[in-house]
Amino acid sequence: MAAPCAEMEPAAPPASAPAAPAAAPGSAGLVCAQGRNLRAVLCQRCGSRVLLPGAATFARRELLLPAMRKKAAAAAAAGGGGDVLREHWLVRDMFSFENVGFTRDVGNVKFLVCADCEAGPIGWHCLDDKDSFYVALERVAHE
Amino acid sequence: MTLLTTPAMFQGELSPVGWSGAAPGGGRARGPQPPSGPAVPAVTRRGTASLPPSLRPALLPFPSFPSPPLPSLPPESRPPSVPRSPPPAAAASRAQAKMAKTYDYLFKLLLIGDSGVGKTCLLFRFSEDAFNTTFISTIGIDFKIRTIELDGKKIKLQIWDTAGQERFRTITTAYYRGAMGIMLVYDITNEKSFDNIKNWIRNIEEHASSDVERMILGNKCDMNEKRQVSKEKGEKLAIDYGIKFLETSAKSSINVEEAFFTLARDIMTKLNRKMNDNSSSGAGGPVKITENRSKKSSFFRCTLL
Numbered sequence: 001m002a003a004p005c006a007e008m009e010p011a012a013p014p015a016s017a018p019a020a021p022a023a024a025p026g027s028a029g030l031v032c033a034q035g036r037n038l039r040a041v042l043c044q045r046c047g048s049r050v051l052l053p054g055a056a057t058f059a060r061r062e063l064l065l066p067a068m069r070k071k072a073a074a075a076a077a078a079g080g081g082g083d084v085l086r087e088h089w090l091v092r093d094m095f096s097f098e099n100v101g102f103t104r105d106v107g108n109v110k111f112l113v114c115a116d117c118e119a120g121p122i123g124w125h126c127l128d129d130k131d132s133f134y135v136a137l138e139r140v141a142h143e
Numbered sequence: 144m145t146l147l148t149t150p151a152m153f154q155g156e157l158s159p160v161g162w163s164g165a166a167p168g169g170g171r172a173r174g175p176q177p178p179s180g181p182a183v184p185a186v187t188r189r190g191t192a193s194l195p196p197s198l199r200p201a202l203l204p205f206p207s208f209p210s211p212p213l214p215s216l217p218p219e220s221r222p223p224s225v226p227r228s229p230p231p232a233a234a235a236s237r238a239q240a241k242m243a244k245t246y247d248y249l250f251k252l253l254l255i256g257d258s259g260v261g262k263t264c265l266l267f268r269f270s271e272d273a274f275n276t277t278f279i280s281t282i283g284i285d286f287k288i289r290t291i292e293l294d295g296k297k298i299k300l301q302i303w304d305t306a307g308q309e310r311f312r313t314i315t316t317a318y319y320r321g322a323m324g325i326m327l328v329y330d331i332t333n334e335k336s337f338d339n340i341k342n343w344i345r346n347i348e349e350h351a352s353s354d355v356e357r358m359i360l361g362n363k364c365d366m367n368e369k370r371q372v373s374k375e376k377g378e379k380l381a382i383d384y385g386i387k388f389l390e391t392s393a394k395s396s397i398n399v400e401e402a403f404f405t406l407a408r409d410i411m412t413k414l415n416r417k418m419n420d421n422s423s424s425g426a427g428g429p430v431k432i433t434e435n436r437s438k439k440s441s442f443f444r445c446t447l448l
Contacts, residue, residue, distance in 0.1 A: 049290075055245070066278045094288065095299045096245060101266075101287040103279060113279055115287045116267065120279055 026087050026137050031058045037089055040143040041135060048116035049098045050140060056089035056096070063088065063124045065111070065136055088123070088134040097133070247296040250410050251321050252403070254304045255343050256328035257336040261362040263304050264393035265328065265402075291407060298407055319351035324358070324406045329377075331361045331390065332369040337376070344384060356409045357386045360402055365392035 032038045035058050041051035066082045091097060099115035100123075108127045112135060113120030123135035254262040266287055289300045305318070319325075327343050329336040340359060347357065361377040374390055381388030387405060391398040 052245075069277075093245075095249060095301075097288050098290045099288065102285045103282045104285045106282055110285065111279070111282070113284065115289060118267065118279055118284065 027058055030137070030142055037142075041089060042141040042143055043114035043117060043119055043122070044139065044141045045119040046114060046117040047141070048114050050100055050114070050122070050135065051089060051091065051096070052098055053143075055098075056091045056135065059088050059090035059134065060086055061088060061134065062086055063134060063136070065121045065124060065139065068120060068122075068139060083138075085136040085138055087137040089137065089140075091133040091135065092131050094125075094133055245297070246290070246299045248298045248407075248411060248414070250298060250300050250323045250407055252300055252302045252324040252326065252406065253319065253322045254302065254326045254328060255347070256305075256326075257330070257333070257339050260328045260330040260333065260336045261393050262326075262328050265326070265360070265362065265391065265399055266302060266304060267393065289403070291404060293404065293408055293411060296411070298411070300403065300407060302403075316350045319347065319355075322351055322355055323410050324356040325351065326358055326360055326402065326406065327386075328360045328362050329372070330363050331372045331374075331377070332363055332366050334371040337361070337372040337380075340380060354413070356406055356413060357384075358402060358406045358409075359384075359386050359388045360398075361388070361390040363392060363394070364390035364397060365395040 030038055032054070036054045037051060037056050037058070038053055040049055040053050041056070042049055062084050063086075064082045064084050069081075094100075094102075101113040101115045101118060101120070102125070103111045103113060103121070105127065110125045110127065111121035112123030112125060112133065114122060120139070122139040123133060125133045254265060256262055263284075266284075284304065286301055286303045289302060291298050291300060303318070303322075325347055327340050327347075329340050331337075344357070347355065359377065359381045361372060361374065364374075377390065378388055387409070389398045389402050389405070391402055393399055
């Protein structure tokens with residue numbers, strides 16, 4: 001589980017940003033012309049406000065996030081499954097978040113969780129890049 | 144953002160392992176870092192949500208990335224010395240320069256108290272219903288960022304939970320560094336945790352900044368039938384130390400928000416007072432016309448019991 005971020009991200013460079021919103025399957029209608037989030041980003045589970053509109057930019061990058069499973073299910077799937085997620089909200093200043101939790105370090109990485117119910121991981125942060133915080137579109141709701 | 148460097152003096156003790164976000168390479172013991180982080184799309188940050196400049200008062204020097212709490216290591220596993228590379232200060236100031244603040248204040252708060260008093264639960268909004276994946280509960284939460292609004296000011300709270308290290312009494316200066324507010328938490332159904340508040344206060348006095356705002360919380364006040372510590376006792380202790388007091392229930396959401404708002408307000412008041420003092424004395428300008436500040440030593444907000 002304690003994989004350094006080098007292992008968690010394929011070497012493929014991210015697509016040039018800001019990505020064209022229209023081409024993004026999961027992000028249709030969510031990205032403004034400047035590549036920012038049009039809508040507030042919320043926790044899928046409890047609705048806690050993670051990001052205000054305009055606080056992040058759309059970014060493509062392949063990141064492996066551990067599965068969001070509750071205990072029982074996760075135990076069944078022991079071995080640490082996860083999903084490679086490609087569409088993210090990129091936040092440059094961690095204090096741009098309205099509400100968010102940071103896990104302790106896993107290798108070089110901290111995962112982001114909902115501050116209110118701790119659902120997650122909803123995002124990813126590598127300690128080597130202190131100005132980048134990724135929130136996976138698939139793991140959050142949009143107001 | 145102000146970078147908080149970790150002086151070499153910490154190398155000898157249980158070193159603050161973990162994150163110092165503004166300090167690449169300043170965290171965990173590990174080899175030399177690659178010079179630059181992973182490639183990311185080049186995006187300029189121009190805050191659409193940023194506040195007008197008038198709402199962005201200069202923050203006092205604030206360690207935005209204070210040293211993280213120490214991980215809970217059993218005493219025998221404490222490394223005698225954890226190598227740390229000094230964080231490059233230049234990187235932090237660069238980061239500071241390019242960011243437009245979208246908030247007015249940033250406060251680092253700590254939760255302190257014996258194990259099991261419910262500190263972590265104070266940070267859940269839905270305590271009974273926490274999601275708690277195996278993954279996340281195994282790793283543990285380092286800190287949370289919360290945004291509140293007070294008097295029209297947007298305040299970011301960075302709240303650190305000791306997350307178990309209190310069991311080993313290893314809370315040291317590293318954890319307290321940069322803290323502007325501390326919640327001292329005991330469990331009203333556990334007398335020992337109440338008695339230990341005095342020890343925690345001593346610990347704070349020894350290690351934390353002398354002007355840190357403090358507050359005592361008697362948690363689990365929903366469990367009245369198991370109560371071992373009367374509210375009066377809690378109030379008395381708070382009076383003795385000149386600290387505010389609230390009984391809280393994370394489970395029933397009693398006074399939890401109030402507690403954080405109260406602490407944040409006290410910090411803000413203190414900051415503003417300091418800024419006023421500085422500006423009026425520094426400018427050598429008009430005579431200060433501030434009423435003699437009565438040290439509001441302790442006032443109480445009562446619980447809904």
